[in-house]
Amino acid sequence: MQKFLFVCLGNICRSPAADGVARAWVARQNLNWQIDSAGTGAWHAGAPPDARMVAAAARRGLDLTDLRARQAVAEDFQTFDHVFAMDRQNLADLRQIQPPAAPGRLDLFLADGDIPDPYYGGDQGFEQVLDQIEARMNVLLESIRRG
Numbered sequence: 001m002q003k004f005l006f007v008c009l010g011n012i013c014r015s016p017a018a019d020g021v022a023r024a025w026v027a028r029q030n031l032n033w034q035i036d037s038a039g040t041g042a043w044h045a046g047a048p049p050d051a052r053m054v055a056a057a058a059r060r061g062l063d064l065t066d067l068r069a070r071q072a073v074a075e076d077f078q079t080f081d082h083v084f085a086m087d088r089q090n091l092a093d094l095r096q097i098q099p100p101a102a103p104g105r106l107d108l109f110l111a112d113g114d115i116p117d118p119y120y121g122g123d124q125g126f127e128q129v130l131d132q133i134e135a136r137m138n139v140l141l142e143s144i145r146r147g
């Protein structure tokens, strides 16, 4: 059993999308991996994902409606085997709360670069974010599964 945490800024757009995409992948593979998401900020704590992301995900058969935002905490690095930051600012912010001796691995979700924040843009941005996340998730989780 492996535990994965996806982290963006608000935990209402990119990381809930990653959460839903990862859960669907894990279900298809019949694995018992645990998936969660969080934000480096607390502004949206307790809120469901952005309605635009819920709608875009639903068009792909992903149901994000049960997710609720929460802020990432230092203890997450004890709980999760893999912590993935959706952009480089998220990575820098997570490094600030990562305990020095925490075993949880912290990496950028993309090998090199950012999943752009779609919050202030149009609907197309949400589709592009989902395209990027789906493409990367398949490669990422498959590589972890193969060890």
Ligand code: 4NP
Pocket (backbone or CB within 6 Å): 008, 009, 010, 011, 012, 013, 014, 015, 043, 117, 118, 119
């Ligand atoms: P997310 O998008 O980090 O992908 O969840 C954002 C959502 C809200 C805000 C920023 C980014 N905000 O500033 O409220």
